[in-house]
Amino acid sequence: MPILSVSRVLKSPAEAIGTEATVQGWVRTRRDSKGGFSFVALSDGSCFDAVQLVVPADLPNYQSDVLRLTAGCSLEATGTLVQSQGKGQGVEMQVKSLKVYGFVEDPDSYPIQPKPHTFEYLRDVAHLRPRTNTFGAIGRVRHTLAMAIHRFFHENGFSWIHTPIVTGSDCEGAGQMFRVSTLDLANIPKTPEGKVDFSQDFFGKETHLTVSGQLNVETWCTALSKVYTFGPTFRAENSNTSRHLAEFWMIEPEIAFADLHADADLAEALLKYMYRALLNERPDDMKFFAERIDKECVTRLEKFVNATFERITYTEAISLLEKAVAKGEKFEYEPKWGIDMQSEHERFLTEKVFGRPVAVMNYPKDIKAFYMRMNDDGKTVAAMDILAPGIGEIVGGSQREERLDMLDKRLDEMRLHKDDYWWYRDLRRYGTVPHAGFGLGFERAIIYATGMQNIRDVIPFPRTPRNCQF
RNA sequence: UCCCCUGUAGCUCAAUGGUAGAGCGGCCGGCUGUUAACCGGCAGGUUACUGGUUCGAGUCCAGUCGGGGGAGCCA
DSSP states (O other), X not given: OOBOOHHHHHHOHHHHTTOEEEEEEEEEEEEEETTTEEEEXXXXXXXXXXXXEEEETTSTTTTTTGGGOOTTXXXXXXXXXXXXXXXXXXXXXXXXXXXXEEOOSOGGGOXXXXXXXXXXXXXXXXXXXXGSHHHHHHHHHHHHHHHHHHHHHHHTTOEEOOOOSEEOOSOSOSSOOOEEOOSOTTSOOBOTTSSBOGGGSTTSSOEEEOSOSHHHHHHHHHHHSEEEEEEEXXXXXXXXXXXXXXXXXEEEEEEESOOHHHHHHHHHHXXXXXXXXXXXXXXHHHHHIIIIIOTTHHHHHHHHHHSOOEEEEHHHHHHHHHHHHHTTOOOSSOOOTTSOOOHHHHHIXXXXXXXXXXXXXXXXXXXXXXXXXXXXXXXXXXXXEEEETTTEEEEEEEEBOOOHHHHHHHHHHTTXXXXXXXXXXXXXXXXXXXXXXXXXXXXXXXXXXXXOSOGXXXXXXXXXXXXOOO
């Protein structure tokens, strides 16, 4: 007897009907009919929908097992796939035998009831929330997007570089980092000067979890030309918002012989590829998101994959904001050339002016990182942020400074120690090349696609300040 | 970290400082090719925690912890 996924059963009804099969999964609901049978909605997560089992009361274990089934029970059913007599579904299974693997110990307190739950509540039962419609859909969407990303890069000649999670560079950027150490916290070895003696630590030096694979991946970029990283990233910032996680996944491509415009082209092509794949491969889940989470999400993606990307310079962005102020728009912070844009400014641009993501390019050098390439005006650097409505920054990237003298000047200006960057500087000394890259926040890309409001609900186990359950 | 809001049954929420309630879910029964089923009944509570005010606190006050929204940092 072939074991079929629910997806296989429901996808091609014409083939399925009339055949015998076995299905396995977890009960969503059970309804009893006195017509001599029970209906059991069975889900195995292979697609959005559950398959309906019609279980006749004359099965030997009908009283003992079937009538005890509640949401969450696991079982295997074998029977004939038939055209449904009811309205809600095309195919259903006329069950001939049914085996329960596991009952729900206490149905009264089983956390996942067949009713809407708040997302806040479901975070407390994150080990069971994948059994809900929403989180099942999130899981499949997340996978689909991850696969699309790898496929996009692979098809375009990129190599996936596995940059390290543990880093010895304390120069990755401004972000607060998580310490990695095997020292005994209750008995920390000290140097004669009274400082922590990291020479006795596991790596013989201070180490942390990475906040970005960029610096490492740049090295491989100057050999394999087109590379990317895709992995977990850690920020020990005390951020309590709906779009920040302490552990999140980031995609960071890096391309050689490329400038900022090529960088923006790449970001645009990648995002369009991802969302096109999502629309093609997960129409069932996207239909659900459009019905229950965010009415606009499907039309938003359809528009996104077909539209040209909006691109403006930082200077133009500020001038748009200033014009808005002149027309009476109120901001808490006055937009002015030289300031970092506030959330309210980004929202105004993406939500009110354009109504879709916008790439903002060439920011003032003083508000950006040391490695970004100085523009000829001497005031701005070749940086690029892609801002999305409701999320803010979804992509942050730049053309990198490939000229050693300019890089050193920036390091000096920002009072950073050149020695700490010796291998990064070597790339500029040995066959340097113009190159560019960006970081795409994976969870933020999922938020944009699904309309989910909180980043904690698009990752299986969210890590946030004071929360590392599960 | 800052500002605002919030914590009551398994879940979602009610309850003027005066006997803690409903819907859903669960259990029992009825009805039905049902599908967020429907009808009747039953069970279910240290009102987040600690302290205070009061004759009396779910309600008022203080602290702690958790949650939400917004801000900053950013992906």
